[in-house]
Amino acid sequence: MPRSFDLVLKGGVVVDHNGESARDIGIIGEKIAEIGDLSRASAGEAIDASGLTILPGVIDTQVHFREPGLTHKEDLETGSRAAVLGGVTAVFEMPNTNPLTTNAEALADKVARATNRMHCDFAFWVGGTTENPRDIPEIERLPGAAGIKVFMGSSTGSLLVEEDAGVAAILAKTRRRAAFHCEDEFRLNERKALRVANDPSSHPVWRDEIAALKSTERLLRIAREQRALVHVLHVSTAEEINFLSAHKDIASVEVTSHHLTFSAEDYARLGTKLQMNPPIRDARHRDRLWYGVAQSIADILGSDHAPHTLEEKAKPYPQSPSGMTGVQTLVPVMLDHVNAGRLTLARFVDLTSAGPARLFGIVGKGRIAVGYDADLTIVDMKRRKTIENSWIASRCGWTPYDGKEIVGWPVGALIRGRRVMWEGELATSGQGQPVRFGQAL
Numbered sequence: 001m002p003r004s005f006d007l008v009l010k011g012g013v014v015v016d017h018n019g020e021s022a023r024d025i026g027i028i029g030e031k032i033a034e035i036g037d038l039s040r041a042s043a044g045e046a047i048d049a050s051g052l053t054i055l056p057g058v059i060d061t062q063v064h065f066r067e068p069g070l071t072h073k074e075d076l077e078t079g080s081r082a083a084v085l086g087g088v089t090a091v092f093e094m095p096n097t098n099p100l101t102t103n104a105e106a107l108a109d110k111v112a113r114a115t116n117r118m119h120c121d122f123a124f125w126v127g128g129t130t131e132n133p134r135d136i137p138e139i140e141r142l143p144g145a146a147g148i149k150v151f152m153g154s155s156t157g158s159l160l161v162e163e164d165a166g167v168a169a170i171l172a173k174t175r176r177r178a179a180f181h182c183e184d185e186f187r188l189n190e191r192k193a194l195r196v197a198n199d200p201s202s203h204p205v206w207r208d209e210i211a212a213l214k215s216t217e218r219l220l221r222i223a224r225e226q227r228a229l230v231h232v233l234h235v236s237t238a239e240e241i242n243f244l245s246a247h248k249d250i251a252s253v254e255v256t257s258h259h260l261t262f263s264a265e266d267y268a269r270l271g272t273k274l275q276m277n278p279p280i281r282d283a284r285h286r287d288r289l290w291y292g293v294a295q296s297i298a299d300i301l302g303s304d305h306a307p308h309t310l311e312e313k314a315k316p317y318p319q320s321p322s323g324m325t326g327v328q329t330l331v332p333v334m335l336d337h338v339n340a341g342r343l344t345l346a347r348f349v350d351l352t353s354a355g356p357a358r359l360f361g362i363v364g365k366g367r368i369a370v371g372y373d374a375d376l377t378i379v380d381m382k383r384r385k386t387i388e389n390s391w392i393a394s395r396c397g398w399t400p401y402d403g404k405e406i407v408g409w410p411v412g413a414l415i416r417g418r419r420v421m422w423e424g425e426l427a428t429s430g431q432g433q434p435v436r437f438g439q440a441l
């Protein structure tokens with residue numbers, strides 16, 4: 001007797017651990033129930049996915065949604081709206097909000113704000129500080145905690161941990177993989193005079209490749225001493241890729257879509273809109289990041305979505321803040337790179353779904369498999385579109401990719417069996433839930 005499903009996606013090309021092939025996907029409740037030829041099955045709802053490609057739900061493990069405290073730039077609802085419109089089904093949000101996310105109370109507040117309000121599923125990084133190492137073993141295990149995030153540079157207040165002793169104290173207590181922003185604060189302070197007023201192209205001169213490499217080298221030395229696992233965020237230099245390739249036993253690597261797409265030549269066109277920490281650099285660094293992708297030195301692809309208003313970005317450099325939108329453009333920009341032959345679709349899936357699940361111990365997400373959450377990113381690999389500011393759902397309403405023609409576009413997003421986005425429109429209200437993690441720590 002044919003099986004009955006709540007929802008069947010018919011006729012799409014499924015990309016999973018078995019490769020790419022035309023198969024149907026049957027969903028019961030929140031879970032994938034069967035994959036294969038379901039032409040004889042009955043379903044409460046059927047989606048015709050002919051001509052479309054079905055990927056595991058994309059997970060963006062580095063976003064800044066600014067709530068609480070900075071909601072004139074973004075909040076959990078608007079940021080997650082941007083995510084699902086771009087085909088992203090889960091995000092890990094960063095701790096540099098106001099108040100900072102550095103304790104159990106602040107984490108619980110964010111989880112409460114997000115539950116059934118965010119459009120995608122979520123977890124929150126908790127900031128590691130010089131004050132909270134003793135609390136880390138408990139915080140790491142709390143619902144909705146992605147793990148511990150440490151700023152070794154480019155931060156203010158208690159989130160900045162620039163001394164080796166502070167980093168060691170944190171890593172001595174972590175049991176999960178901790179994430180790090182690696183720029184050497186001491187070198188950044190020494191080189192501030194190299195910033196040129198009204199010239200954002202001096203940003204990578206000030207925050208040079210040595211500042212990034214020195215911090216990463218220090219981190220890896222401390223991690224080995226503490227026998228800890230670490231995750232180096234937004235790697236931006238050729239030198240770091242070369243160094244990290246010899247330390248993959250303890251260090252995972254994130255690259256971002258903007259560091260893979262832009263180069264220092266783009267400052268002339270985009271000005272402070274291109275200003276990020278760590279910076280967009282010369283093309284030789286971008287080329288080596290692509291080498292890192294090709295050689296599987298890079299483990300994860302993130303957006304580092306960090307919105308600021310156009311008024312804030314219009315301030316003269318260096319008063320202008322660093323950061324740009326990215327969560328909504330992550331999938332289309334990278335699909336364009338796939339179509340250009342810079343990476344395969346299977347590699348994209350590993351960087352955005354399987355990789356995050358593997359590194360961070362995510363339960364039930366990251367692959368298309370029976371028993372897993374029915375989180376699916378549905379794309380049209382042949383669709384040609386132009387990214388425009390008017391498409392951006394982030395509260396700040398702009399993107400550095402404005403006017404960029406793209407081949408490959410997110411058509412739909414399913415999260416735990418619910419069609420959340422279809423053809424550029426939200427299909428359901430926010431019903432986001434905390435991402436679950438394995439607790440064998």
